[in-house]
Amino acid sequence: MKRLQLIKLSFIAFAFFGLAQKTVAQESLKIATIDLLKAFDSYWKTKLSNDQLKERGADFDKARVGMIEDLDLMREEYNRLNAGAQDPANSEEKRAADLKKAQEKATEFKRLEQQVIEFNKNAQKTLADQTQRLRKGRLEEIQEVISAKAKELGYDLVIDSSKDVLLPRTPTVLFNTEKNDITAMVIEILNKEATGKYKPAEDRSKSDSDPQPAEK
Template sequence: MRIFSFSKRISGAATALFALCALAASLQAQPKIATIDLKKVFDGYYKTKQADTLLQGSGADADKVLAGYVDEYRKKQQEYNKLIESANDQAVSADEREKRRKTAESKVSELKEIEQSVTQYRKQAETNILEQKARMRENILKEIQDVINTKAKGGSYTFVFDSSALAFFQTPVILYSAGQNDLTDEVLAQLNITAPAGFFTSEPKEDKTSIAPPKAPQKDEKPVTAPAKPVKKK
């Protein structure tokens, strides 16, 4: 499952603006209009696929670190349980039981420290991945826009509309197009000229179990909590 995708929605005001621009141009001169499926170009651009792989790798690395915290927590919890059990052993002296009880209390502090580390790391990892995704998306869209501008100027087009754009209610902005002057394939081909040799022929199959960025706990998700401090028996 891809975690790096393109989605675009424009408001009704923007839709109306497109229409007004087209009308104004038609009053001055016959406009030459082209269309492009920006979503198809974005998804088909080899750099988008590379970015998706990098983001999945970042998510996988974060998950490995979190898994390490979980393993450490479980070990500490097992140690704590054993100490509590031994602290209640009536076969040893009261002083020894008290010593074991204090050792168990120190384990509670260690467990709480791990909990805090997990929370902090998860938030930071999520922030880092989201920022990385935003930077990559911005750079890719700029490169696509530059190629569109070049093609539009070279073809003397007045406007280039995105045929994949959706209005506020998820309806297509362009309701009909005869398919003439569609720049999608032309722009995509130009962008992929610099793709590494064999990039598309050796492209791996989509992994439906890809790892998503670490997420914050949900409302109904029970957080990991440290055991309560052992009660001292009199």
């Protein structure tokens, strides 16, 4: 019985010791937060990537429109030839010739129609792959900046505080005083090399207000 009590007391003491250690660890753990979605959207390279994707999509749309216009012309030509093949006013030789051409045009139409279907499928896959690749690249670049800044400021952990509006899920961070939020600092670092229209609005305004050199 005494041995059992001794074991229980030892276990309780060990538990309290572990709890004390855990409490100390928690107190010394420095945690920062970042709105990753805001950092991603504010990053100038994200905007550049979005413009590149829009431009690529516009090129695909232009090519698709051209193919559809060709289909419309083929359809009109087929209808004209088919009407000629059935017009009793035409000679038998003329109707036979129009029928043959109409059949050839129908075959050509189906071939191009299949090409349009394949083109759409490949275009969608290409855009999806490029979107994923660019998104992955931008996130990796942001991650590098976050890691470097967190180490510089002595943080042990950085938690994403963004609320994903696209997915109806419970946010990762339910309460945040934003006292240790590093979003603004990270965005500033990310946009240091931005140029032209991708520069932050305040930087563009500053550049516009800077005195211009006098003409010689």
